[in-house]
Amino acid sequence: MKKLINMRRMQDNQQGVIRKISASGQMxxxxxxxxxxxxxxxxxxxxxxxxxxxxxxxxxxVLTLRNxxxxxxxxxxxxxxxxxxx
Amino acid sequence: xxxxxxxxxxxxxxxxxxxxxxxxxxxRQHIANYPGVTVEKKTGKISHKGREINVVDLPGTYSxxxxxxxxxxxxxxxINDRPDVVINIVDGxxxxxxxxxxxxxxxxxxxxxxxxxxxxxxxxxxxxxxxQSLSQLLEAPVVPIVARSKTGIQDLLDKAVEVxxxxxxxxxxxxxxxxxIDRSLDEIAGLMDxxxxxxxxxxxxxxxxxxxxxxxxxxSLLKRDPAIGARIEEICNATTKHIMDTLGEEPEAIITDHRxxxxxxxxxxxxxxxxxSRLDLSDKxxxxxxxxxxxxxxxxxxxxxxxxxxxxxxxxxMGWFEAFFGYVKELxxxxxxxxxxxxxxxxxxxxxxxxxMGFVPLIMCMFFAIAILEDSGYMARMAYMLDRVMRWFGxxxxxxxxxxxxxxxxxxxxxxxVLSTRTLMDPKERIATLLVVPFMxxxxxMPVFAMLTAxxxxxxxxxxxxxxxxxxxxxxxxxAKLLRATVLRGPKTPFVMELPPYRLPTFQGLLIHTWERTSxxxxxxxxxxxxxxxxxxAAMTFPGLPAEKDAAFETLRTEKVADFLKKPIVxxxxxxxxxxxxxxxxxxxxxxxxxxxxxxxxxxxxxDRLFPLGLEAAxxxxxxxxxxxxxxxxxxxxxxYLVLAKDLQIIDTDRRHAALSNTVAGRLGRILEYLTxxxxxxxxxxxxxxxxxxxxxxxxxxxxxxxSLSESQQELEGTLQERLRxxxxxxxxxxxxxxxFIMLYVPCxxxxxxxxxxxxxxxxxxxxxxxxTAAYLVALFVSQAGKLIGLGx
Numbered sequence: 004m005k006k007l008i009n010m011r012r013m014q015d016n017q018q019g020v021i022r023k024i025s026a027s028g029q030m031x032x033x034x035x036x037x038x039x040x041x042x043x044x045x046x047x048x049x050x051x052x053x054x055x056x057x058x059x060x061x062x063x064x065v066l067t068l069r070n071x072x073x074x075x076x077x078x079x080x081x082x083x084x085x086x087x088x089x
Numbered sequence: 090x091x092x093x094x095x096x097x098x099x100x101x102x103x104x105x106x107x108x109x110x111x112x113x114x115x116x117r118q119h120i121a122n123y124p125g126v127t128v129e130k131k132t133g134k135i136s137h138k139g140r141e142i143n144v145v146d147l148p149g150t151y152s153x154x155x156x157x158x159x160x161x162x163x164x165x166x167x168i169n170d171r172p173d174v175v176i177n178i179v180d181g182x183x184x185x186x187x188x189x190x191x192x193x194x195x196x197x198x199x200x201x202x203x204x205x206x207x208x209x210x211x212x213x214x215x216x217x218x219x220x221q222s223l224s225q226l227l228e229a230p231v232v233p234i235v236a237r238s239k240t241g242i243q244d245l246l247d248k249a250v251e252v253x254x255x256x257x258x259x260x261x262x263x264x265x266x267x268x269x270i271d272r273s274l275d276e277i278a279g280l281m282d283x284x285x286x287x288x289x290x291x292x293x294x295x296x297x298x299x300x301x302x303x304x305x306x307x308x309s310l311l312k313r314d315p316a317i318g319a320r321i322e323e324i325c326n327a328t329t330k331h332i333m334d335t336l337g338e339e340p341e342a343i344i345t346d347h348r349x350x351x352x353x354x355x356x357x358x359x360x361x362x363x364x365x366s367r368l369d370l371s372d373k374x375x376x377x378x379x380x381x382x383x384x385x386x387x388x389x390x391x392x393x394x395x396x397x398x399x400x401x402x403x404x405x406x407m408g409w410f411e412a413f414f415g416y417v418k419e420l421x422x423x424x425x426x427x428x429x430x431x432x433x434x435x436x437x438x439x440x441x442x443x444x445x446m447g448f449v450p451l452i453m454c455m456f457f458a459i460a461i462l463e464d465s466g467y468m469a470r471m472a473y474m475l476d477r478v479m480r481w482f483g484x485x486x487x488x489x490x491x492x493x494x495x496x497x498x499x500x501x502x503x504x505x506x507v508l509s510t511r512t513l514m515d516p517k518e519r520i521a522t523l524l525v526v527p528f529m530x531x532x533x534x535m536p537v538f539a540m541l542t543a544x545x546x547x548x549x550x551x552x553x554x555x556x557x558x559x560x561x562x563x564x565x566x567x568x569a570k571l572l573r574a575t576v577l578r579g580p581k582t583p584f585v586m587e588l589p590p591y592r593l594p595t596f597q598g599l600l601i602h603t604w605e606r607t608s609x610x611x612x613x614x615x616x617x618x619x620x621x622x623x624x625x626x627a628a629m630t631f632p633g634l635p636a637e638k639d640a641a642f643e644t645l646r647t648e649k650v651a652d653f654l655k656k657p658i659v660x661x662x663x664x665x666x667x668x669x670x671x672x673x674x675x676x677x678x679x680x681x682x683x684x685x686x687x688x689x690x691x692x693x694x695x696x697d698r699l700f701p702l703g704l705e706a707a708x709x710x711x712x713x714x715x716x717x718x719x720x721x722x723x724x725x726x727x728x729x730y731l732v733l734a735k736d737l738q739i740i741d742t743d744r745r746h747a748a749l750s751n752t753v754a755g756r757l758g759r760i761l762e763y764l765t766x767x768x769x770x771x772x773x774x775x776x777x778x779x780x781x782x783x784x785x786x787x788x789x790x791x792x793x794x795x796x797s798l799s800e801s802q803q804e805l806e807g808t809l810q811e812r813l814r815x816x817x818x819x820x821x822x823x824x825x826x827x828x829x830f831i832m833l834y835v836p837c838x839x840x841x842x843x844x845x846x847x848x849x850x851x852x853x854x855x856x857x858x859x860x861x862t863a864a865y866l867v868a869l870f871v872s873q874a875g876k877l878i879g880l881g882x
Contacts, residue, residue, distance in 0.1 A: 027339055029156060030583040035345040036152045037585050038186045043349075048372065052381045053477035056486070056584055062185040063216075065375075065588040067473045069480075072583050 006082045010045075010073040011057070018046045019078035026075035034072060038062050045078065093141035094253045095170070099163060099194060100178035101187050102149035103466075103589040105206040108236040109178050110146040111597055113246070120605065128162045128511065137246045145172065151186070153193045155299075155306045157514050167199055168290055173253035175201045176245065181218050181233070182211040182590075184360050188227075188352045195227060198261030198292050202249050203231045204241075210590070214369055216362055223359040228262065237595055261292040266347045270340060273328040274298060277321050286314035300325050302341045371466075371590035378467070384474055391467070393555070395458040396498045399451060400551075406450035414443035433626060440790050441622020441783070446611070448532045448786065453607045455500045455532065459493065460602035464594035469586065476584055482566040483573025486584055487512045488522040492565060494606070496529035498558070503527045503836055505606040507843040515582035521572045523844055524856050525565040527836030530557055533785035538828055540789060544810040545824040561832055568863060576855075621783030621838055625791070628754040629776065634747055642744040646737060653733045662702055662726050672730060675703030680710060706730055754779060768830065768868050769823045778830070784837045822875040826868050833864035 007022060021043045026034055038061050039045070048058040048065055056067045100106040110118075114133025131146040147166060148159035155161050167175065177194055179187040194201050205220055224231040230248050234241030265271055277297035281287055287296075287310075299307035300321060308325075311318035332340045378387055418439050425431040462468045468490055476486030488510070489497070495506025506526040513519040530538070535554070542553040573579070633639070650666050653659060663669055675694060694700060706727040749755045750772070757779060758772030765775055773792070780791035792809060813819045835857050836844065845853035 024342065027342070031339070031342055032154065032156060032345070033583045033585045035342060035349075036154070036189070037587070038189070038349065039585075040346045040349045049375070049379060050381070051379065051474045051477060052384050055477045056473060058375070058379070058473065058588060060372075063183045063214075064186060064590075065372075066585065067476075067588055068583070068585045069476065071581070072585060 004082045005079055007077050007079055010047075010059075010076040010078050011070050013047045013078060013080065015047050015049055017080060018044065019080035020044050021076060022079045023077040024075060025077070026072065030072060030075070034068070034075070037066055038064075039066070039068075039076060093143060094174070094250060095143040095145065095172040096249050096253070097145045097147050097166060097170075097172040097175045098178060099147045099167075099175050099190065100149060101151055101180065101190060103587060104149070104178045104180040104183075104187055105236045106146065106149055106178045108595065108598060109176070109204065109206065109234070109242070109245075110144065111595075111601055112236055112239045112242050113144050115597075116601075118601070128158055130162075137243075137250060140250060142246070142250070145170075151190060153190070153197065154302065155304045158511075161306065164197075167194075167197060171199075171290075173200070173257065174249050175199050176204050176249055177201050178204045178206050178236075180210075181205045181208045182214055182216060184211075184216075184218065184356050185349070185352055188355060189348060191227060191229075192262070192264065192348055192352055195229065195262040196264060196298070197295055198259035200252050200255070200257060200259070201229045202245065202252055203227060203229055204236075204245050205231055205233045206236050208233045209235050209238075216360060219359045219361070223355065226355045226359065228260075259292060261295055263294060264348065264351050266298075266344050269331055269335070270301060270328065270343065273301060273324050277301070277324055280317050280321055280324075284314045284317045286317075297321075298344065301328055302344055303329075303339075369590070374591050375470070375588070379470055379474060384470075388471065388474060391462075392498050395455075395462075396500065396555075396558075397551070398458060399454040399498075399500050403450040403454045407447060410443075410447045410450060414439060414447065417443070429630070432630060433623070436630075437623045437626030438619065441626070441787065442619055448536075449607065449611060451500055451532050451535075452502055452610050453603060455498070455502075456494075456505070456606040457599060457603045458498075459501075459606075460599045461594055463490075464592065464598055464602065466589045466591045469588050472586065473588060479566075480581060480584075482570040483518070483577070483581075484522055484566075484569050485513055485515070485518045485582065486586065488518065488569075491522050491526050492529055492562070495526040496531040496534070496558075497562065500532045500535060501529065502531050502533070502606075502610050503529065503840040504843050505609050506531075507840060507847055508609070510847065515579070517573070517577045517579040518582060520848060520852060521569050521577045523847060524572060524852070524859060525569045527840050527856070527860060528561055528565040528568065528833055530554075530561045530832060531785065533837070534788075534831055537785070537789045537792075537831055540810050541813075541824045541828055544814045545819070545821040557828065557832070560829075564833060564863070564867070568859075572859075622787065625754070625780050625783055625787065628757075628779075629749065629752050629791075631752060634744070634751055638747065639744070642740060642747075646740050649733060649736050649740070653729065656729060658722050659726050659729060661722075662699070668699065669730075669733075671697070672699050672703055672706070673734065675699055676706050676710070676734075679703055679707040702727055702730075749776075764865075768826055768865075768872050769818075770827065770830075771818065774827065778834065781831065782835050782838060784839065785831070788831060820880075822872065822880040826872040826875070829871050830864050830868040833860060833867060835860050835864075 008019075010019075010021075013019060021039060021041055023041060024031060024034055024039065039059075043061060046060040048060050050057050051067075054070075056069045057073055058065055058067045060066075098106050098110055110131065110133065114135055117135065118131055118133045120129055120131050128148050133144045133146075135142050135144060145166065147163040150157070150160045150163050153160055153164045153167075155164070166172070175194060177191050179191060191201075191203060203224070205218060205223070208218070211218060218233075220231045220233050230252065232241055232245045232248050234245055236242070266274070274294055274297045277300060278293035281293045281296060291307075296307055300311065303325075308322070311321055329340050332338065332343055336343060377383055418435055421434050421439060422431065425434060459468075462471070471493075472486035472489050475489050479486055479488050490512065491506045491510045493506075494501045494509050495503040503526050506529070507523055510519050510522045510526070513522060538554065538557055539550060542548075542550060546553060634642075647666070650669055653669070654663060654665070663672065675697060678694060697703075702723055705723050709724075709727055709731060750759065754776045755772060758775035761775040761779075762770075762772050765771075770778070777788045777791040781788040789809075813824075835841075841853050841857060844856050
């Protein structure tokens with residue numbers, strides 16, 4: 004089952020595909036320029052010791068962004084059948 | 090054709106651009122700033138197959154928009170300076186994101202050669218790049234290279250020269266951005282071509298694209314032709330509205346998405362992943378180094394290691410530097426007659442410059458260690474791990490770098506620290522970082538701290554320094570928080586940063602990076618500090634004592650000597666003032682020879698009629714004389730002479746003391762006593778602190794001068810450290826207050842000048858006032874609180 008969630012809510016090592024970037028202006032520009040554009044597959048690689056920022060594998064490199072920025076990114080992820088976690 | 094060729098290197102940060110530049114130019118680099126901005130411009134002249142080539146290393150950028158100074162600088166250089174060819178360095182192991190810039194360069198149309206770098210890394214990751222078809226799709230020559238091993242650099246230069254000597258016509262690529270945007274682009278480009286006002290250096294379609302993207306620089310240029318400009322703005326606004334209505338995004342976002350789509354189409358046909366993405370070595374290292382638990386521990390460990398390394402590695406060479414300047418000083422002393430000129434050269438120039446240069450080994454080791462952190466990719470992880478902390482204080486993950494270079498791991502320098510704030514894009518975060526970096530314990534403050542702790546605290550040096558480092562971080566971060574909550578209030582900027590793969594740094598790269606920063610430090614010694622130490626020397630020398638006061642001291646001296654000569658027996662050994670001073674010289678030579686456990690310096694001395702007397706006096710001074718050793722008369726005269734010598738010293742001391750108090754620095758120091766009295770600083774400390782404004786290194790030497798100038802000769806034999814410990818006005822509380830004050834008060838002149846260059850005189854002035862106030866308040870608190878709890882007695 005596919006589900007749209009916020010990138011911030013993704014678990015470590017979880018994979019997904021970016022569907023929407025809702026940030027605009029400088030933040031939106033920066034996020035997109037670094038390759039986080041719709042239809043890009045990503046994988047969460049981990050979080051900094053204080054759980055923020057988050058490290059994301061995108062294309063062939065690793066990017067970090069803060070939770071504040073991850074909030075603006077909607078990702079389509081696989082949710083195992085029967086898992087009701089929201 | 091023998092004309093020189095200009096090649097610009099463009100590429101993403103971490104694409105290996107600097108490595109290519111180093112491989113091409115070696116040590117023949119010239120670093121300057123781009124006109125009007127603070128972005129470094131590195132150039133190098135090389136000759137390739139008989140042609141003169143100018144290589145310009147553009148700032149590393151991900152894009153050619155107008156969001157950061159670096160991007161504007163790179164773009165303006167390409168458009169205004171029109172290099173003959175651009176070499177675009179592309180990381181072959183990270184093709185998608187790197188080609189995003191390549192596509193923009195192609196859209197601009199400037200002749201380009203793509204250097205496909207890191208092909209070895211790509212291969213090891215199981216990627217295969219079909220560079221021939223990449224070349225066809227990009228309509229630009231592609232040369233595979235491995236910059237680290239200098240493979241393919243010659244081919245790359247061959248190709249670049251070939252392109253530069255080719256047609257040289259700009260041929261912009263036209264990407265499609267969907268029918269709506271495409272239609273507007275055509276319309277705007279058509280209008281631009283009609284205008285007689287717009288210059289032709291920008292390709293029309295590229296410029297139209299920038300207008301639709303809302304690029305501030307390009308939009309503002311529209312006003313040059315009011316009629317057509319207004320029409321174009323109308324079209325842009327209409328397009329924006331239409332795109333927002335239909336797609337719910339700004340045109341800029343749509344354009345980026347399309348461009349990435351275009352790149353994806355290219356990589357689909359040219360890039361083959363033979364192995365599906367797996368954890369590579371870099372990811373595995375990250376699992377440990379950025380681990381929630383081990384990450385911070387390793388980080389602290391690395392801080393400590395660097396710091397231990399710096400001290401260990403620089404100890405020996407620091408000694409050489411010291412010895413060298415000691416030698417030069419002796420040389421100057423012996424070859425220039427005593428007087429104002431000798432004083433200027435020895436105390437003003439050699440001490441001032443030597444004080445700064447003496448730290449070069451320490452600074453160099455520090456920067457070498459920092460270069461390892463940067464070139465290996467660990468610095469980015471530090472920013473990543475510490476961003477959350479930095480943000481709480483209103484700073485940015487990238488601020489860490491500036492703080493560390495400035496002395497976050499004791500022993501940096503605020504000048505390159507201020508320069509490294511350039512990586513911060515938001516002006517407010519940048520200024521806040523700039524303003525607090527001088528609080529860090531730079532290499533110049535360290536010796537003062539070292540002296541004071543050695544004199545007053547009986548814990549190990551390393552531990553104290555570590556504590557002081559923690560303290561400096563605390564002050565810096567809290568003031569940043571204060572600044573960001575008041576004068577620099579503003580939103581946080583995005584933190585979207587690449588974590589580059591870990592790489593083994595190349596030795597050449599490390600050396601070049603170390604040298605770049607060290608030379609910034611050395612330059613400051615040659616210019617600002619030289620000037621200031623002369624000014625400072627003058628302030629501590631002029632005006633001298635008024636003639637009548639000086640004469641009074643002289644009379645006192647003559648009287649004492651005359652009294653001595655009149656004494657019975659003395660007359661048979663010494664007859665006039667000249668012989669008295671000759672005796673003084675002999676004793677001095679003997680004492681210093683004994684100090685070094687050498688034989689008396691020369692035979693001429695032993696042949697002197699006064700030698701036996703001198704020997705006796707010297708023995709008495711060191712307490713080695715035994716009764717009956719020499720004739721009774723001799724012993725009597727010797728002991729009487731010693732009394733005279735002591736009296737004369739007191740007179741000389743008083744005279745120097747009076748002279749120093751009378752100088753500009755002395756007077757200023759005394760006036761400042763009103764302010765510094767609650768802190769416990771007397772005028773001598775104040776003089777040293779004034780000197781510290783030139784450079785913090787000067788504090789120690791000035792303190793030395795201020796104390797040697799006003800203490801009696803015997804105590805001068807001891808080190809400054811011993812002298813302070815013996816001085817009753819000093820105690821551990823005062824020492825600690827002074828440490829805190831020095832840590833926080835005014836940045837040195839060179840730093841202030843750097844701050845001004847990076848911002849404005851206003852901020853440089855603010856920095857002075859802010860730091861001084863902070864230092865005063867904190868030091869006041871320390872000294873008063875210390876007294877309250879009964880310290881400082």
